[in-house]
Amino acid sequence: MVKEVLEWWNLGKGKIIVDGTLGLGGHTKAILEATNAEVTIYAFDWNEESLSLAKERLKDYMDRVKFIPKNFVFIREFLEKEGVRADGVLLDLGLSSFLLEGSGLGFSFQRDEPLDMRMSKTLRVKAKDVLNRASFEELSKILQEGEVPKAKTFAKMLIQKRKISPFETTQDLVMAVKEFYKPSYKKEKDLLALVFQAFRIYVNQELENLKRALREIPEILAVGGRFLVISYHSLEDREVKRAFQRDTRLEVLTKKPITPSPEEIKKNPRARSAKMRVAERRS
Numbered sequence: 001m002v003k004e005v006l007e008w009w010n011l012g013k014g015k016i017i018v019d020g021t022l023g024l025g026g027h028t029k030a031i032l033e034a035t036n037a038e039v040t041i042y043a044f045d046w047n048e049e050s051l052s053l054a055k056e057r058l059k060d061y062m063d064r065v066k067f068i069p070k071n072f073v074f075i076r077e078f079l080e081k082e083g084v085r086a087d088g089v090l091l092d093l094g095l096s097s098f099l100l101e102g103s104g105l106g107f108s109f110q111r112d113e114p115l116d117m118r119m120s121k122t123l124r125v126k127a128k129d130v131l132n133r134a135s136f137e138e139l140s141k142i143l144q145e146g147e148v149p150k151a152k153t154f155a156k157m158l159i160q161k162r163k164i165s166p167f168e169t170t171q172d173l174v175m176a177v178k179e180f181y182k183p184s185y186k187k188e189k190d191l192l193a194l195v196f197q198a199f200r201i202y203v204n205q206e207l208e209n210l211k212r213a214l215r216e217i218p219e220i221l222a223v224g225g226r227f228l229v230i231s232y233h234s235l236e237d238r239e240v241k242r243a244f245q246r247d248t249r250l251e252v253l254t255k256k257p258i259t260p261s262p263e264e265i266k267k268n269p270r271a272r273s274a275k276m277r278v279a280e281r282r283s
Contacts, residue, residue, distance in 0.1 A: 020072030023096035025054035046120040076216040085222040131167040146198025214243035221281035250279040
């Protein structure tokens with residue numbers, strides 16, 4: 001949603017923008033190309049390989065970008081140390097194509113890879129550790145919070161399976177999902193996506209990090225600064241909607257979330273579930 005992001009920001013001279021989820025640098029590159037030398041960007045990403053690839057992609061703009069190898073929960077802390085306020089902050093919460101297809105970390109159920117799912121090597125617990133060591137109560141909670149159907153019964157089945165053979169690869173988990181749900185559920189890919197998403201969210205503490213960022217980022221926005229969040233599933237979108245509505249520092253500018261155009265969805269089918277909400281710092 002690069003076009004929509006640019007439209008919702010006033011990218012004038014001397015502006016400071018924060019890309020809290022740099023990924024491979026798509027949004028940041030578009031901003032840099034659209035603003036000449038007028039904008040400084042603070043770019044955050046905690047996946048080491050993504051950050052390295054983004055730096056290479058943006059090497060012609062190094063004097064205008066400050067790369068920070070941290071999760072977006074550190075935006076407030078970092079900008080306060082820098083003594084600056086942001087005119088715009090973007091959080092694009094989707095997984096990049098690199099993480100899904102090129103990282104080898106087990107984010108996709110369509111590939112046979114180790115069950116890792118850590119977005120950063122600074123995290124100690126891998127997805128396979130959770131699957132092989134978590135208690136029934138813990139597994140049930142992870143699956144329930146991820147809105148996986150029949151969560152408790154599926155958790156019991158996972159515990160039985162790991163007694164026979166530990167979970168090591170994505171295909172181990174894929175086979176367990178297929179064995180448990182088929183033929184009760186027809187949308188197999190949707191189920192696989194939900195299960196993988198539930199464990200990924202847990203391993204990376206995604207909802208906890210999002211809640212903290214939603215509380216803290218308005219504090220470092222300049223008056224009139226805009227906070228843009230692009231979410232990809234209902235768990236995230238609910239948190240963003242509630243946080244924007246509750247926060248007295250913010251004025252919600254999008255009564256309904258902005259969704260991708262048909263043209264964008266045609267070019268990038270993964271964008272079909274994207275929802276962007278925008279709020280502005282009042283005073």
